[in-house]
Amino acid sequence: MTSIRLYDLHARDDRRPSPFCWRAKYALAHKGLPFETVPVALTDIPAVAGGTHKTVPILEDRGKTVSDSWAIADYLDQEYPDRPWLFGSPAERALCQFVETSLVASVARPILLSYLKDVYDCVLDQDRDYFRQSREKLIGCTLEELASGRAERIEAARAGLDSVRLALKGGAPFLSGAHPGYADYIAAGFLLWIAVVATAPLLKGDDPLLPWLARVQDLYGGLGRAVSLRAMVA
Numbered sequence: 473m474t475s476i477r478l479y480d481l482h483a484r485d486d487r488r489p490s491p492f493c494w495r496a497k498y499a500l501a502h503k504g505l506p507f508e509t510v511p512v513a514l515t516d517i518p519a520v521a522g523g524t525h526k527t528v529p530i531l532e533d534r535g536k537t538v539s540d541s542w543a544i545a546d547y548l549d550q551e552y553p554d555r556p557w558l559f560g561s562p563a564e565r566a567l568c569q570f571v572e573t574s575l576v577a578s579v580a581r582p583i584l585l586s587y588l589k590d591v592y593d594c595v596l597d598q599d600r601d602y603f604r605q606s607r608e609k610l611i612g613c614t615l616e617e618l619a620s621g622r623a624e625r626i627e628a629a630r631a632g633l634d635s636v637r638l639a640l641k642g643g644a645p646f647l648s649g650a651h652p653g654y655a656d657y658i659a660a661g662f663l664l665w666i667a668v669v670a671t672a673p674l675l676k677g678d679d680p681l682l683p684w685l686a687r688v689q690d691l692y693g694g695l696g697r698a699v700s701l702r703a704m705v706a
């Protein structure tokens with residue numbers, strides 16, 4: 473019987489784009505905890521769990537509500553210490569944070585700008601006005617204006633993933649080594665987000681990231697397997 477619920481951003485055709493929700497789903501699966509996802513629209517987040525959270529993922533477990541992917545991972549380790557750790561030590565957690573900040577520094581902006589219009593095209597009708605207004609305010613231009621320079625930005629985003637490629641070159645199957653860990657879920661979450669919305673390829677067909685990403689998709693009974701990589705790969 474499942475008691476854990478994860479509010480997961482959903483878009484058209486039941487697509488699940490949020491990189492942070494992907495992380496949280498992998499975190500739950502890593503702990504071996506059964507859970508159900510509750511699809512939520514961006515504009516419905518204020519109505520979830522008493523309206524105190526501004527973003528998804530939001531986790532509900534035994535009467536407690538936790539939002540923010542890092543807080544959810546910490547909660548799971550704290551509440552379920554008898555299950556595989558997400559962060560075996562404070563040092564491992566700090567290194568995972570470094571993985572996130574390095575990816576944010578190297579790929580977040582070019583990825584976001586390259587695929588923001590694709591995300592818009594994919595959000596639910598009820599979210600469209602909110603998404604356009606909030607994102608155009610953030611980037612300082614219209615979503616359509618992002619089309620010029622897209623090819624260069626995609627190049628930059630592809631190059632920005634080099635740290636992940638180099639780390640995998642060592643031969644380990646996962647960024648975390650012989651076994652998958654939170655660093656894998658962070659990096660894969662970004663790529664699954666793009667795979668869900670992309671209308672232009674981010675990766676080349678021989679990209680060494682692909683076998684690793686397929687391994688992550690296959691984990692935990694194929695948690696990420698429903699996401700097709702076709703549109704993201706040239």
Ligand SMILES: N[C@@H](CCC(=O)N[C@@H](CS)C(=O)NCC(=O)O)C(=O)O
Nearest residue numbers: 490491492526527528529540541542
């Ligand atoms: N720091 C948060 C970020 C979560 C986040 O930004 N989620 C987005 C969806 S990908 C969201 O809920 N945005 C709400 C909005 O745009 O109003 C985390 O790690 O969970």
